[in-house]
Amino acid sequence: MYYLELAGEAGDEAFAALEAERAAASAVERVAPGLATARGIRADRVPTLAYTRRVSELVGRTDADVASAVAVLEAASFDRSGTVAVRARNVRATAEVSTSAAERELGGVLVDRGFDVDLDDPDHELRVCFADDVCLVGWAVAERDAAFGSRAPTDRPFFQPGSMAPMDARAYVNLAAGPALPDATVVDPMCGTGGLLVEAGLVGARAVGSDAQAKMASGAAENLAHYLDDDAAAASANPDWAAVRGDATELPFADDAADGVVFDAPYGRQSKIAGHELEDLVAGALAEAARIAPSCVLVADRSWTDAAEAAGWRVDERFERRVHRSLDRHVHVLKRS
Template identity: 80%
Template sequence: MYCLEFAGDAVDEPMAALEAERAAASGVERVAPGLATARGLRIDRAPTLAYTRRASELIGRTTADVGGAVAVLEAASIDRTGSVAVRARNVRSTADVSTAAAERDLGSVLVDRGFGIDLDDPDHELRAVFADDVCLVGWQVAERDAEFGSRAPTDRPFFQPGSMAPVDARAYLNLAAGPALPEATVFDPMCGTGGLLLEAGLIGARSLGSDAQWKMARGAAENLAHYLPDARWDVVRGDATALPFDDGIADAVVFDAPYGRQSKIAGHELEALVGGALGEAARVAPACVLVADGPWEAAARDAGWTVEARFERRVHGSLTRHVHVLRRA
C-alpha cells in the first residue's frame, strides 16, 4: 500500500485522484483532506504527476495524534539502515496535532533502532501526514520536482496571452494518456503555443500537434525545439475537423477548445469546430481530454465518445474550465 499526498486545493482532489489512477497508481482511495491510499504504484511515474506532491510506502494508518503515529512505527518491521529524516505535515491545518512533537517522538523511535538523523541528505525519509482525524505513516518513495510549478508560459520563446499553466497541462495529459505513458503518442489538434505538447515531451511521450494558424504552428515548433531538442515531436498546420493523419495514429488526444460562443476558427463556428474536432479525435485515438469553457458532453457522445468524468476548475472570475475525460465508445 502507498500514501499519496495531493497538491492543490480541496476542489482539485477528485481530479488528482483520477490523474494518479490513470498515470501511476491503482486502487486509489481518498481517505482524508489532501490524502489518498493506493494499492499499487508505478514509482518511476509518480514524479510526473501534476497533482500528487509525494508518494510513500505505507507503514500504517492511525488516528491523527502523535501517540498513534509512534505506536504504528514501534510496531513496524523495518528492514532499512542508515540515516533518516522525519517529516511531519498537517494538511491544510485540519488536524489538532503538533508536527514538531511528531518529528521529535518518531525520530526518537528510529534512533533507538540504530538510525542516524540527517536532515540534509538522509538515506531515507519517514513521513507522518496528518489530516482531519487520520494519520498515514510511510517511507517516501517519490516526490514531484520542486521546480515544476515555477515554469511559466511567459518564459517560452513564443508566448501568447491565455496560455495554459504547466501544472494543468500536465494533469490533462496524464488523464488522457496515463495508461500508455511513457511510450505514448499524444496529439493536440489545436496546439496553440504548444503548452500541452511540451508537457507531453517532458514526461517522455511523443508530441504531435496541429493548428489552423501558421503563426501558432510555427510558434509551437519554436517552443518545442527550445525545450525538447532531443525529443520526438512534429507540428503541422491543419484543420482540426479534417486532420491529415491516418486512423489510430495516437494513443490520446488532448486539446483546449477556443473560448466564447462566437469564436470562429478557420471558418468554423465554435459548435461545428468542437464537434468536428471530437469526431476526428475519435478516429485517431481511443482516449481524449477536452478542455473548454463549458460542458460539451452531448457533442462528445454524438462524436462517439463515452464521458468518463467532467471536472469544473475555476481559473479566475470570468473563466471556469470544464475538463472532459473521454473514452472512445
C-alpha cells in the same frame, strides 16, 4: 500499499486522484483532506505527475495524534538501516497536532531501533501526515519534479495571452495518455502555443500538434524545439515532436495513430473560427479525435458532453475547475465507446 500527498486546493482532490490513477498508481482512494491511498505505484512515473506531491510506502494508518503515530511505528517491522529523517505535516491545518512533537517522538523511536538522524541527506525519510482525524505513516518512495515555474508561459520563446499553466497542461496530458506513458503518442489538434505538447514531450511522449493558424503552428514548433531538443541535429533527423498547420476537423493522421488526444477548445462565443462555427469545429475535432485515439481530454469553457457522446465518446469524468472569477474550465475525460 502506498499513500499519496495530493497537491492543489480542496476542490482539486478528485481531479488529482484520477490523474495519479491514470498515470502512476492503481486503486487510488481519497482517505482524508489532501491524502489518498493506492494499492500499487509506478515509482518511475511519480516525478511526472502534476497534482501529487509525494508517494510513500504505507507503514500504517491511525488516529491523528502523536501517541497513535508512535504506536504504529513501534509495532511496525521493516528491513532498513542507515540514516533517517522524520518529516511531519499537518495537511491544510486540518488536525490538532504538533508536527514538531511528532518528528521528535517518532525520531526517538527510530534512534532506539538503531538509526542515526541526518536531516540534510538521509538514507531514508519517514513521512507522517496528519489530516482531519487521520494519520498516515510511511517511507518516502518518490516525489514529483515540480519545476513548472521554470516553464511559465511568459518565459517561452513564443507567447500569446491565455496560455495554459504548465501544471494544468501536465495533468491533462496524464489524464489523456497516462496508461500508455511513456511510450505514447499524444496529439493536440488545436495546439496554440504548444503548452500541452511541451508537457507531453517532457513526460516522455511523442508530441504531435496542429493548428489552423500558421503563426500558432510555427510558434508551437519554436516552443517545442526550445524545451525538447537537446541536440538540434539529432532532433531534425528523428524528431519526437511535430507541429503543423491543419484543420482539427480533418486531421492528417491515420486511424488509431495516437494513444491520446488532448485539446483546449476555443473560449467565448466566436461566430467563426478558421471557417467553422464553434459548435461544428468542436464536434468535428471530437469526431477526428475518436478516429485516431481511444482516449481524449477536452478542456473548454462549457460542457460539450452531448457533442462528445454524439462523436462516439463515453464521458468517464467531468470536472469544473475555477481559473478566475469569469472563467471555469470544464474538463471532459473521454473514452472511445
